[in-house]
Each structure stands twice: as structure tokens, then as C-alpha cells.
Amino acid sequence: MVKKIIINFLLVSATVFVLDFAIGRTLRYYYFLEDSGIHYRTAFSINNTTAEFLILGSSRATHHYVPDVFVERTGMSFYNTGRQGTGIFHQLAVLTAVLKRYKPEVIILDYAGDFRLGDNTYARLSSLLPYYREHEELRWIVEQKSPWEKIKLLSEIYPFSSQVQQIILGNLKFNKIREQDDRGYVSLHSRWEADIDSVDNLPKFGLDSLKIEAFTKLIRMAKEAGAKVFIIRSPIFCKTTWNDDVEICIRQSKAQGVPFWDFSQDTLFLNHSYLFKDPGHLNHEGALIFSGIISDSIAPYLKR
Incomplete structure (x- = not known):
């Protein structure tokens, strides 16, 4: 009886191992086969880009920095590594992987501020799980997700378990049409028509x-x-008062000797809703204006 239980246990374990290996390796293959979309842009940022001018950040980074404006005014190659829904750990991981390969000349961190406790920043580190095995330099960051990540990542399926739908979409031809990008920049084209929000007491x-x-x-x-480093808080269509995130950005940027520019309450954008796609993101028209302002603002620093 005991022998039979042991044999059954070994058979089940072997089956689970084989299925995990086969399914996980298949998902890994198709993840890195994608040639458009959010997975492709992340993989290109971590493994391939050699651009002189890099943008780091989340969705505002993705939608607010137009490559042609920066290339024309700086003469540098450009790539936007922004990824929606990510926080400072993801951006640190991208930079860590990049610096292992080469040294960019200019880096802009578009930082919305997420220094608070208790949000889902750590859960969002799932975006980095596919890189854990091949990028030793990123492991300590990925392991911030939970105390059990080292054990979970023994599984071949786990790094891709929350991304199956996107892997399927990313391997379909229509994905290139559905989500086009220009060197990581994704343009938005509708206009926000509602009144401006106001948050007086954060x-x-x-x-x-x-x-x-x-x-x-x-x-x-x-x-x-x-690298020349610039920390930027880009425009939003919402009137807010001072908050802890801004104060920390100012203090830490000053301590490190890098510029911090806060455009979140700039009236050029607050007074013109048509420059936004939604309260959190500029549309392409707004991004063109903003990119021009930023490229002109950094020009004197590049001559030093």
C-alpha cells in the first residue's frame, strides 16, 4: 500500500514537472517572439536598445515624449522605455539592465510619485518575472514582490501566468495595428472635454x-x-495642492544634484483640456508641445 502511494506520488510529480516545463517553455518562447506591444517594448528596453537618450517611467512616459522632437533638437538616438502601470522598481530594473550593456548619455525619469505604503507597486513587479532567469542583476528587485518569489520562480509557468492573454494578443498580426509605437512612444489622439478636477487636500x-x-x-x-539626468513630473489635468511625493522628489533630486521639474500644475496645460486624452495623459498634440518644452529646457545642460 505504501509502495503504491509512493509510486503514484512520483508519477503525479513527474507529470506536473513535465507539464510545467513544456507549458512554461512554450509561453517563454512566444513571449519573446512578440514584435509589437507592451511585452516587446519591455524586452527591447532591457535586452536591445542602445539609444543615447532614454526615457524611463510609467504610462505618462509612454505617452508624453515624442521621439522626433528630441532627435531633431538633440541629434541623439532615442528610445522610450516607459511601461504603463509600473513604479520605481520597474524603472530601476530597466536602467540596471541597460547599464550592464552600455551607457546612455541622457536619461529622463518621468516620475509620477508612488512613495506611499500599501499600494500595488510590488504586485506590479510581475512585469519583470520573465527576466528573472536570464538577468541575475535584476533578481533582487524581482524578489521584492513577495518573500516567496524564489520558490515560485522554480516553476516555468509562473513568470507568465498573469500574462497569457497578452502573449496571445502580442503574437497576432493585428496587434501591430492595435498598438503602434514609435521608438517606445505610443500616441493618444482623442481630446478630453470634461471640466477639470480639483483636489484641495491630498x-x-x-x-x-x-x-x-x-x-x-x-x-x-x-x-x-x-549620464545627464533629469527628473520630470509631467502634466495632469487636475488641480492639486502640494503633496509628499513632490517634496520627496525635490529633496532627493537636490541631494543628488539633478534637476527636478514639476509640470503637473503648469497652466499652459491646465487651461487647455484639448491637450489631454484623459486627466492623467496628454494626447499627441499636447505631447508635441510638452516634448518641445523639455527638449529646449535640457539643451543648455547638454552643452556643459
């Missing part, structure tokens, strides 16, 4: 020291690599 929140350390580490690494 609540205080607990601060996550690990996020602040990651923010500081990113700036330090970029500077040590010889």
Missing part, C-alpha cells in the same frame, strides 16, 4: 523607505554611468 500617507531608496539609487547609478 491626504498624508505612510512612506515606503524602499521606494525612496530605489529612487535615490536610480539617480545615483545613472549619474555614475556619466
